[in-house]
Amino acid sequence: MEASDISGEGVVVAHYGIAVALRLESGETGRVRLRRRQSVRVGDRVVVEAGMLTEVRPARGVLSRRDSHGRVRSVAANLDALGIVLAPRPESPLGFVDRGLVAARASGLEARVVVNKADLPGAEALHGEMAESYSAAAEIVLVSAKTGAGLDELRAWLEPGHRAVFVGTSGVGKSSILNALLPDLDLSVGEINETSGLGRHITSTATLHRLAEGGELIDTPGFRDFGPVEVSPTELAAFFPGFEGFxxxxxxxxxxxxxxxxxxAVLAAVESDQISARRHQAYLALLAELQKSPASSR
Ligand SMILES: Nc1nc2c(ncn2[C@@H]2O[C@H](COP(=O)(O)OP(=O)(O)OP(=O)(O)O)[C@@H](O)[C@H]2O)c(=O)[nH]1
Ligand SMILES: [Mg+2]
Ligand SMILES: [Zn+2]
Structure with a gap:
């Protein structure tokens, strides 16, 4: 449909930089060009009049991150849940899951740690490690986009009316899981570089998809830098995964x-080995990083 034709209220389902794709309440879909400095995210509710985006409704459940240059980047908006995807190969950066879980708590999102590639060696061990560090903070699921193992657990999570976003390093299989959940979907997936062991950044834009059961899932381009945004030191102290009971x-x-x-209480728990020194060190490192970043003094 021509962009100039569409009017109504809808949701941004893909972001192409200068234009966005929308799904209107009427069920119609279409593309709208953005004007300069108009900033919207996938998941935002917007109003379009005669092909012009005229309003972005206030959003809740926004996920943002700080990149390696210190810039704040929005991942998606109006979210209920966050799926942090990892795999035995490629490995995720140290602290990626901690950052994801802290971001989820700060934005009020329900978090899942999704260990993909259950069919590969090392997946069980990775799942075990995740359960040890994070089972008090999030559900941990072991899945395989390739064999379909564990996907029912993801389907049950993505209940009607529930909108989740996948984040994770390039190559862990975010798009592959979406393709496996949605048989009609054919998102591009990419081989992992044999030499570096890293993904090839196949997905370049976030896209929102509706599952048969009624839930929604957003695929995103892989990233490694997950700097906290708008998390104060005291929030981090309260939210760090593994410190819950203490x-x-x-x-x-x-x-x-x-x-x-x-x-x-946390130091006492470290002293008595109820919290490992390694987890406490990971916390101190993230705290130090957050205190360096510009928005930490909120
Ligand atoms: N063995 C195995 N390979 C998988 C599985 N899921 C995905 N892969 C492979 O992993 C590679 C990367 O998959 P993608 O789905 O493109 O990964 P992605 O996370 O979307 O990557 P970006 O879009 O670059 O962020 C592809 O070669 C997939 O075939 C799985 O469950 N098992
Ligand atoms: Mg992808
Ligand atoms: Zn304390």
């Missing part, structure tokens, strides 16, 4: 950052 029991100071403070 933070709830309470540190002496309400704004405790679990570094050297007296009466700190």
């Amino acid at each position: 933070v709830d029991r309470g540190c002496r100071f309400r704004d405790c950052l679990h570094r050297t403070e007296p009466g700190c």
Whole structure:
């Protein structure tokens, strides 16, 4: 359909930089060019009049990240849930899951850790590692886009009215999982580079898809840099995955950052091996990074 034809309210289902694809409430779809400085995200609700985007409705459940240049990038909007996808190959950057789970909590999203490529060696071990570090913070699912194993668990998660987004490093199989969930879908997938072991950044734009069951799932381009956005140090101290039960029991100071403070419940748990020193180190590293970033003093 010609962009100039469409009017109504709808949702952004794909973003092409200068233009976006929309699905209108009427069921029609179409493309609309963006004017300069008009910024919208996949998942945003918008109003279009005669082919012009005239309004972006306020959004909830927005997922953003900071890239390696310190720039804030929006991933998607009006989300209910976040699926952090990883695989035995390619490996994900250290701390990727921590960042994803903190971002999910800060944005009020329900999180799942999706270990893909269950058919490959190392997948069970990776699943075990994830369960050990994160089972108190999120459901961990083991799936294979290739064999279809575990996909029913994902389908059940993506219930009607529920909108989730997949994030993960290039090559872990985000698009492949979507293709497996939606038989009519044919998203491009790419081989992993044999030499570097890295993905090839096949997906270049976020796209929103509706599942037969009624839920929605957004595929995104792979990324490695997942810097926290609008997370204050005290929020990180409360949200860091693995600290749940301990933070709830309470540190002496309400704004405790679990570094050297007296009466700190997290430090006591590290002391008694209930939290591993490795997890505490990962927290301190993320805290230090967040305190360096411009928006941390919110
Ligand atoms: N063995 C195996 N390979 C898989 C599985 N899922 C995906 N792959 C392969 O992994 C490679 C990357 O898959 P993609 O779906 O393109 O990965 P992606 O996460 O979408 O990557 P980007 O779009 O670059 O971010 C392809 O060669 C897929 O065939 C799986 O469950 N098992
Ligand atoms: Mg992809
Ligand atoms: Zn503390």
